[in-house]
Amino acid sequence: xxxxxxxxxxxxxxxxxxxxxxxxxxxxxxxxxxxxKGIITLSAxxxxxxxxxxxxxxxxxxxxxxxxxxxDPGGLAVTALTNLNPQVKIRRGSGGAMRNLELDSQVxxxxxxxxxxxxxxxxxxxxxxxxxxxxxAPLEPLDEQTQEKIAAIPLDxxxxxxxxxxxTVLIARANDDLNYVPTIRLGRIVATISQPRTCYLNxxxxxxxxxxxxxxxxxxxxxxxxxxxxxxxxxxxxxxTPKHLILPAADVARLVPQAKEEIAKDAEDERTSDEDxxx
Amino acid sequence: MNxxxxxRLKRTNRFFVAVLLGASLVYCGALSAADSPAADDATGRVxxxxxxxxxxxxxxxxxxxxxxxxxxxxxxxxxxGSGAIISSDGxxxxxxxxxxxxxxxxxTLADGEEVEADLIGTDPxxxxxxxxxxxxxxxTPERPLAVAAWGDSSKLKVGDVVLAMGSPMAxxxxxxxGIVSNVRMIMPKAMKGSFRLDGEDVGRIVRWIxxxxxxxxxxxxxxxxxxxxxxxxxxxxxxxxxxxxxxSNLAKDVVDQLIRQGHVTRSWIGIEFQPxxxxxxxxxxxxxxxxVEDSPAEKAGIRAGDVVVRYRGQPVDAELPEHLPLxxxxxxxxxxxxxxxxxxxxxxxEHVARATTESLQRALGDPxxxxxxxxxxxxxTRMMALERxxxxxxxxxxxxxxxxxxxxxxxxPIRPEDVILQIDGKPVEDIAALERITAELIEGKENRVxxxxxxxxxxxxxxTVVKIGEEENRxxxxxxxxxxxxxxxxxxxxxxxxxxxMSGRRGVRVTDVFKGQAADKAGVEVxxxxxxxxxxxVKASQPGDQKVFxxxxxxxxxxxxxxxxIVRNGKPLELEMALEAAPAGERDVKSMKDAxxxxxxxxxxxxxxxxxxxxxxxxxxLLQKVENGGWASLxxxxxxDFVIYIDGKPTPTVAELKSVLEDIRKEKPRxxxxxxxxxxxxxxxxxxxxxx
Numbered sequence: 001x002x003x004x005x006x007x008x009x010x011x012x013x014x015x016x017x018x019x020x021x022x023x024x025x026x027x028x029x030x031x032x033x034x035x036x037k038g039i040i041t042l043s044a045x046x047x048x049x050x051x052x053x054x055x056x057x058x059x060x061x062x063x064x065x066x067x068x069x070x071x072d073p074g075g076l077a078v079t080a081l082t083n084l085n086p087q088v089k090i091r092r093g094s095g096g097a098m099r100n101l102e103l104d105s106q107v108x109x110x111x112x113x114x115x116x117x118x119x120x121x122x123x124x125x126x127x128x129x130x131x132x133x134x135x136x137a138p139l140e141p142l143d144e145q146t147q148e149k150i151a152a153i154p155l156d157x158x159x160x161x162x163x164x165x166x167x168t169v170l171i172a173r174a175n176d177d178l179n180y181v182p183t184i185r186l187g188r189i190v191a192t193i194s195q196p197r198t199c200y201l202n203x204x205x206x207x208x209x210x211x212x213x214x215x216x217x218x219x220x221x222x223x224x225x226x227x228x229x230x231x232x233x234x235x236x237x238x239x240x241t242p243k244h245l246i247l248p249a250a251d252v253a254r255l256v257p258q259a260k261e262e263i264a265k266d267a268e269d270e271r272t273s274d275e276d277x278x279x
Numbered sequence: 280m281n282x283x284x285x286x287r288l289k290r291t292n293r294f295f296v297a298v299l300l301g302a303s304l305v306y307c308g309a310l311s312a313a314d315s316p317a318a319d320d321a322t323g324r325v326x327x328x329x330x331x332x333x334x335x336x337x338x339x340x341x342x343x344x345x346x347x348x349x350x351x352x353x354x355x356x357x358x359x360g361s362g363a364i365i366s367s368d369g370x371x372x373x374x375x376x377x378x379x380x381x382x383x384x385x386x387t388l389a390d391g392e393e394v395e396a397d398l399i400g401t402d403p404x405x406x407x408x409x410x411x412x413x414x415x416x417x418x419t420p421e422r423p424l425a426v427a428a429w430g431d432s433s434k435l436k437v438g439d440v441v442l443a444m445g446s447p448m449a450x451x452x453x454x455x456x457g458i459v460s461n462v463r464m465i466m467p468k469a470m471k472g473s474f475r476l477d478g479e480d481v482g483r484i485v486r487w488i489x490x491x492x493x494x495x496x497x498x499x500x501x502x503x504x505x506x507x508x509x510x511x512x513x514x515x516x517x518x519x520x521x522x523x524x525x526x527s528n529l530a531k532d533v534v535d536q537l538i539r540q541g542h543v544t545r546s547w548i549g550i551e552f553q554p555x556x557x558x559x560x561x562x563x564x565x566x567x568x569x570x571v572e573d574s575p576a577e578k579a580g581i582r583a584g585d586v587v588v589r590y591r592g593q594p595v596d597a598e599l600p601e602h603l604p605l606x607x608x609x610x611x612x613x614x615x616x617x618x619x620x621x622x623x624x625x626x627x628x629e630h631v632a633r634a635t636t637e638s639l640q641r642a643l644g645d646p647x648x649x650x651x652x653x654x655x656x657x658x659x660t661r662m663m664a665l666e667r668x669x670x671x672x673x674x675x676x677x678x679x680x681x682x683x684x685x686x687x688x689x690x691x692p693i694r695p696e697d698v699i700l701q702i703d704g705k706p707v708e709d710i711a712a713l714e715r716i717t718a719e720l721i722e723g724k725e726n727r728v729x730x731x732x733x734x735x736x737x738x739x740x741x742x743t744v745v746k747i748g749e750e751e752n753r754x755x756x757x758x759x760x761x762x763x764x765x766x767x768x769x770x771x772x773x774x775x776x777x778x779x780x781m782s783g784r785r786g787v788r789v790t791d792v793f794k795g796q797a798a799d800k801a802g803v804e805v806x807x808x809x810x811x812x813x814x815x816x817v818k819a820s821q822p823g824d825q826k827v828f829x830x831x832x833x834x835x836x837x838x839x840x841x842x843x844x845i846v847r848n849g850k851p852l853e854l855e856m857a858l859e860a861a862p863a864g865e866r867d868v869k870s871m872k873d874a875x876x877x878x879x880x881x882x883x884x885x886x887x888x889x890x891x892x893x894x895x896x897x898x899x900x901l902l903q904k905v906e907n908g909g910w911a912s913l914x915x916x917x918x919x920d921f922v923i924y925i926d927g928k929p930t931p932t933v934a935e936l937k938s939v940l941e942d943i944r945k946e947k948p949r950x951x952x953x954x955x956x957x958x959x960x961x962x963x964x965x966x967x968x969x970x971x
Contacts, residue, residue, distance in 0.1 A: 045683025061682030
């Protein structure tokens with residue numbers, strides 16, 4: 001009798017677990033469906049030059065592609081600054097050997113590649129090295145047709161705070177080999193970090209991609225918002241600084257007004273210079 | 280030999296030359312210090328003195344800025360070498376590998392005078408180049424030049440004393456002494472018998488004079504001198520303890536042609552020779568290893584396996600690899616267009632073929648950058664076409680592709696080794712045609728123009744669309760405006776807290792207060808322990824918490840206030856600090872580039888002043904980048920220099936720097952003096968720009 005009851009309980013638990021997992025998957029699929037057009041591929045050319053005492057390496061140019069998240073119907077997007085700034089990448093990824101080298105980096109020829117393959121020339125409007133964020137905007141205001149090809153992921157409908165082992169949904173895009181198809185992965189918060197700022201360590205991540213909770217609410221953007229200090233050169237670091245950090249959406253949202261201000265400033269500058277040319 | 284294996288050989292060569300040269304230096308250094316009985320020998324001095332007197336004054340140290348294609352651009356590099364003045368009107372002989380790709384040449388004469396020079400002609404096959412001093416740029420143009428005379432290299436014997444003269448490692452003119460070690464030195468088998476420059480096998484024509492007078496990088500192009508004070512060779516390579524010089528008789532012939540016509544004319548019939556096989560019973564002749572398709576030799580019926588015994592009536596013999604350069608010299612020296620008789624043995628019988636010589640073409644076409652495409656290209660020479668199994672030389676070969684250019688970002692990106700055949704249906708015969716068609720397509724267009732391009736990739740004929748035109752402007756984004764603490768801090772670790780009598784406390788200790796900034800105005804002092812900001816505890820107790828305090832401040836609003844809870848000398852204290860925006864960073868300050876002086880400069884940031892300890896009252900701009908090999912670089916300016924004034928005019932801001940440079944551009948003075956601060960030192964740098 002006891003054995004029968006135990007078996008029944010196990011069956012119920014397993015069935016419930018399966019159903020729960022199915023629910024989770026269904027919800028994640030819905031999130032993907034809703035926001036697929038909000039995940040774009042960003043292509044840019046990085047030009048960089050390494051300098052140091054007695055060193056002057058010829059400048060190098062590399063085309064790069066990464067994921068960005070549309071956060072405004074006008075096409076404002078955000079990605080991890082690390083994706084676009086090798087200076088930041090090298091500074092974070094290297095220890096003492098690079099300390100005496102200077103790296104001048106520039107980003108040019110930025111383009112959004114939308115879900116249907118449309119390319120939209122864009123530019124970086126604001127950077128925050130501290131939070132590892134870069135905000136981007138289309139060079140020209142988007143026409144109605146293009147606006148329909150994107151979906152803004154709302155920052156103001158974000159969830160907070162998350163806890164360890166909360167399930168997460170990461171949406172990104174594959175690279176050109178796989179024709180930029182949208183990708184979706186289920187993960188979990190591995191740790192909540194409070195120092196020097198609140199952020200979450202996720203079990204998986206793609207820099208610049210959004211991470212949602214099970215309900216489809218935005219948790220934040222994947223970036224390297226906690227920098228490696230480099231540490232003591234005498235200490236063998238057994239583990240690299242985790243890369244799958246989620247910066248809460250509220251921290252991203254706080255910078256949006258500044259990004260919009262920069263866009264307005266540039267538009268005004270352009271208008272003034274057009275007027276000067278007309279005169 | 281294909282391009283890849285040629286490159287590998289080049290690397291092997293460099294490696295060998297570097298290692299063996301290094302070894303040679305050690306060996307010779309030891310010899311001269313301890314074993315050389317002639318080192319202090321007055322007789323030896325008497326012996327070499329006249330030769331030094333004759334040639335040393337004609338020695339030239341050569342600084343060049345060269346261009347080489349890389350990454351879709353012509354990249355500049357600086358190099359130095361040696362040379363000798365060989366005529367009173369200022370012609371100089373040096374190596375092709377020193378100056379053959381120079382876009383700018385400066386020569387330092389033996390008395391230290393610096394004179395600019397032009398490249399008159401260059402010959403990669405013999406690794407020789409001729410420069411001409413711009414005598415009008417001399418301080419006293421009428422002052423006569425010292426001139427070195429050519430000697431007869433065929434008279435050299437093993438054991439003859441020779442002097443290597445030049446500027447090793449670009450030091451001032453120097454002389455080393457040695458003996459002729461070998462009068463028919465070729466590339467050793469370990470280096471696969473080949474030394475290639477611009478695709479040309481130098482060992483195909485040159486048989487070097489091996490000697491043990493020490494030479495090093497920088498000696499290249501310098502003369503090897505006999506005791507009569509004559510140039511008997513041009514130093515070029517190092518093989519272990521031996522230097523290798525191009526014999527003067529070959530060099531003089533090449534130099535005369537370069538002076539006369541700017542290039543060297545050579546004949547070609549398309550035979551490739553190798554030494555006779557050991558199993559070959561013939562006791563004379565050179566084995567034909569191959570005949571180039573469609574060449575005069577092939578048309579004349581010569582085949583691989585034939586043994587050539589006479590060429591133009593002259594007996595030919597190549598039993599050893601050392602004989603081949605002389606045989607090649609013989610063929611190359613034939614007048615172009617002459618019908619020559621080639622006698623050869625086939626199956627033991629002698630035959631005579633008649634072949635009309637053609638002009639020998641270069642192995643590789645000259646590289647050129649096409650900015651509007653983002654590629655570096657070459658014309659296709661006959662040899663390149665043959666190696667690529669192409670029927671003709673039509674089209675333009677892509678050498679390299681710039682990451683961000685139109686060619687790289689095309690949907691079917693153009694790759695190195697592609698051949699551009701057509702643009703918008705128009706055939707592209709060569710670089711000139713490509714440039715002409717491009718100019719027609721982009722003229723007057725503000726945006727990039729999409730063009731239909733037909734390319735050849737291996738055996739495929741592909742079509743792609745490339746957007747050609749101006750490079751897009753760089754994107755300089757703004758940095759997020761956030762407050763800053765205007766202090767430096769260290770974590771109050773538990774150890775530190777214990778010994779400071781603050782056990783159990785967490786927070787940060789102030790290590791620096793930036794003068795005149797918000798924290799300074801608020802009264803924060805070095806040694807203060809900050810334990811809370813706006814009522815929130817500073818949870819810092821481990822080294823990893825270094826950024827906690829700054830992160831707390833950066834989360835606050837610019838224009839607001841921060842209440843700092845401090846412990847000073849054990850007593851609690853509260854200070855109100857205004858939250859000011861962090862000072863502009865490198866990317867936010869004004870910057871500029873100058874094409875004439877070839878540098879980029881920017882205004883100082885607050886961090887620059889702190890880091891470099893530049894006092895507030897000292898105004899200037901920072902040189903962000905000094906173009907490698909540019910005028911500013913040649914004049915001694917370096918990235919990181921702080922420019923205080925130019926020609927006596929202060930340059931406190933980028934706007935004023937621009938204005939000073941504009942004035943200079945109008946007046947075009949020969950020399951411009953920059954006064955700069957470098958570290959704790961100041962210095963004057965004299966720049967001699969070539970105004971565009």
